[in-house]
Amino acid sequence: MSRARHVTVVGAGIVGVSCALYLQRDGHQVTVVDPAGPGEGASQSNAGFISSGSCVPTSTPGILRRVPKMLLDPLAPLAIRWTYLPRLVPWLVRFVRAGAPGRVEAISIALARLLELAPESYAALAAGSAASRYLRAGGVLYTYETDASFADARWSLDLRRRRGIDFEIVQGADLRRLEPALAPAIRHGVFYPKTMFCTDPRGLVRALAQDFVDRGGELAREQVIDIEVDAGGPRALRTPHGRRDLDVLVIAAGAWSRPLAARAGGRVPLDTERGYVVTLPRPGLPPRIPLLSGDYNFAITPMEGGLRLAGTVELAGLHAPPNYARARRLVQAAGRVLARLDPDGATYAMGHRPSTPDSLPVLDRSPRSPSTFFAFGHGHLGLTLGPVTGRIIADLVGDRTPPIDVTPFRVDRF
Ligand SMILES: Cc1cc2nc3c(=O)[nH]c(=O)nc-3n(C[C@H](O)[C@H](O)[C@H](O)COP(=O)(O)OP(=O)(O)OC[C@H]3O[C@@H](n4cnc5c(N)ncnc54)[C@H](O)[C@@H]3O)c2cc1C
Secondary structure, three states: OOOOOEEEEEOOOHHHHHHHHHHHHOOOEEEEEOOOOOOOOOOOOOOOEEOOOOOOOOOOOOHHHHHHHHHHOOOOOEEEOHHHHHHHHHHHHHHHHHOOHHHHHHHHHHHHHHHHOHHHHHHHHHOOOHHHHHEEOOOEEEEEOOHHHHHHHHHHHHHHHHOOOOOEEEEOHHHHHHOOOEOOOOOEEEEEOOOEEEOOHHHHHHHHHHHHHHOOOEEEOOOOOEEEEEOOEEEEEEEOOEEEEOOEEEEOOHHHHHHHHHHOOOOOOOEEEEEEEEEEOOOEOOOOOOEEEOOOOEEEEEEOOEEEEEEEEEEOOOOOOOOOHHHHHHHHHHHHHEOOEOOOOOEEEEEEEEEOOOOOOEEEEEOOEEEEEEEEOEHHHHHHHHHHHHHHHHHHHOOOOOOOOOHHHOHHHO
């Protein structure tokens, strides 16, 4: 190992906490700074899939045809708020470009390489900690009500096949044998046997953070309001409590990383794809395994606090109030996927996915400062990719070669 340093990680989501743990294991003294505490950002408001087969980016061929519809329907699975559109245009242009067939192929290859390391990175991180109790193996089932929606999925299935992802097409009586809770209307399914899931994402991040603190890590409940920078790069964080001198800095503040990264020498078109989560405490007949509705594009996950419905993409920035009509739409859609659903006592939440236009995270060293690292932009896959990100950032900080080529995740690629 290279010499031990003091590393400050900004952000205590799954990405920041994973970075902190891997860095700590390398012998560094680590401080995590976050005003909200561990797992209070997007890392709690998600579907809980640890989805090593999700190598299909968000922007795909034909996306341009779908944008006008998004603008007109605020409840569509993908929606854009008109008032946010002017600020979104540069991101949207890059997003549409990333959907060109050649780009999609290259992006999915990079994603697949990163995702392949996700399960073993999770196992290494959670071993011996209370976090492992939240992890479940057993696969997920994607469901399709109509022949047309199943036919639409063929393109992404071919892409996954080219990446070597295991899946099995399930139809007819076999579907109900696999998942008895399905509604009769569901006609087709695709089972991904290697996908894992988490029964309580916030519990998972908190347990990992507790492990970090038990091993001597420092958790500071402070908000970074500025980064003091000189010719050599970032020198100190400014928080409402004063200054924090920096040796090594890792920016892992999820959807809020953009201005911090810009101060530290990385200009990234990071935006947020907001998503909604519904928790049903007494759901009726919950599924045994997590489901993803291919018709309505959302997940149904049996979790400790009840049945969770999670999904949709809303491009409306960090500050607009939530539109919980979108979450209620998920309850209606779940009624079409499941045979018996009781919506009583539903609670709603929104999460901010940290999204780059090309669906790839930024995992890199700052071009302006050799002691500053970027670990954000995981979009739809941050829960899955948190631990592997921690492993790669620890390699970069320690001047080791990461286990995969990290050029697709460069900060200056945009
Ligand atoms: C509806 C929905 C469903 C999803 N489903 C899945 C799924 O099934 N599987 C999957 O892999 N991913 C999923 N995701 C994506 C995943 O949740 C995110 O990619 C991931 O949580 C991002 O983690 P993070 O640590 O980068 O960010 P966050 O968890 O948002 O953490 C960022 C932290 O930075 C802190 N912070 C911000 N600004 C500052 C500052 N100035 N100073 C200090 N701290 C700061 C925040 O308080 C926050 O705690 C889903 C997301 C949504 C919204």
